[in-house]
Amino acid sequence: MSNSCQLLEQQMGALFTCSPHEKYTRIRTPYLYPDGDVIDLFLRDNDDHMVLTDLGETLRWFRAQTASLKRSPKQKQLIDDVCFTYGIELYRGMLVARVQSRSQLAETVSRVAQAALRISDLWFTLRNRAVQSITDDVAEFLGEKEVRFDRGEKLVGRSGRAWTIDFHTWTQERSSLVYVLSTGSKASARTIVEHVVASWYDLNHLKLGPQPIRFISLFDDTMDVWSEQDFNLARELSEIANWSVPDRFETLLKAA
Numbered sequence: 001m002s003n004s005c006q007l008l009e010q011q012m013g014a015l016f017t018c019s020p021h022e023k024y025t026r027i028r029t030p031y032l033y034p035d036g037d038v039i040d041l042f043l044r045d046n047d048d049h050m051v052l053t054d055l056g057e058t059l060r061w062f063r064a065q066t067a068s069l070k071r072s073p074k075q076k077q078l079i080d081d082v083c084f085t086y087g088i089e090l091y092r093g094m095l096v097a098r099v100q101s102r103s104q105l106a107e108t109v110s111r112v113a114q115a116a117l118r119i120s121d122l123w124f125t126l127r128n129r130a131v132q133s134i135t136d137d138v139a140e141f142l143g144e145k146e147v148r149f150d151r152g153e154k155l156v157g158r159s160g161r162a163w164t165i166d167f168h169t170w171t172q173e174r175s176s177l178v179y180v181l182s183t184g185s186k187a188s189a190r191t192i193v194e195h196v197v198a199s200w201y202d203l204n205h206l207k208l209g210p211q212p213i214r215f216i217s218l219f220d221d222t223m224d225v226w227s228e229q230d231f232n233l234a235r236e237l238s239e240i241a242n243w244s245v246p247d248r249f250e251t252l253l254k255a256a
Contacts, residue, residue, distance in 0.1 A: 197234060
């Protein structure tokens with residue numbers, strides 16, 4: 001074990017683990033990107049100074065979730081704000097922080113990891129703004145069909161995690177939980193489906209009992225971003241509806 005790894009273990013415990021990575025020491029953090037990938041950081045220890053970086057993985061992950069290869073001015077501003085808040089340099093797409101003294105290694109690791117986490121979470125914030133219009137359309141549709149609903153309800157799964165459901169509907173026959181899946185990026189489509197499936201799995205106990213709840217995954221198929229595998233994955237734990245066929249969606253909501 002390198003001296004820096006021993007130092008990190010002393011300062012932060014066993015949650016952060018080290019391993020060699022070419023000219024760096026890879027630091028595996030307990031933090032995760034939104035799709036479940038582990039946030040890794042890389043330490044360059046030259047005895048007289050130490051530099052910590054993510055080697056560009058955070059922005060590479062962020063870029064893979066969006067339809068455009070270039071970040072919008074709004075995205076750039078938000079990322080710059082995160083870097084400023086955590087005292088991180090952005091150099092050639094990499095998050096970089098210089099460790100001022102060996103006693104500050106743990107604090108620097110924590111700052112860079114938190115910055116990576118905050119930047120990756122921006123994707124959900126930006127996506128939610130884009131999805132807002134389609135969920136508004138769904139809410140208007142439910143109102144026209146006289147289907148009672150709550151929007152943005154939080155339900156706790158078996159794991160103890162709280163999930164925010166787009167719609168909880170009630171008809172004379174039964175109630176349903178509805179997730180609206182919408183994106184303009186093929187790269188992010190699978191991440192969205194996996195998030196919804198994880199929610200369905202955690203809430204699966206609600207499908208049992210004297211008043212079972214129906215699970216519906218409503219795909220916004222106005223853009224050709226979904227694969228057959230995406231539909232099949234969601235179909236394992238929920239009913240599938242396409243926004244381009246609203247009558248099918250209404251039938252599912254009102255079916256016994």
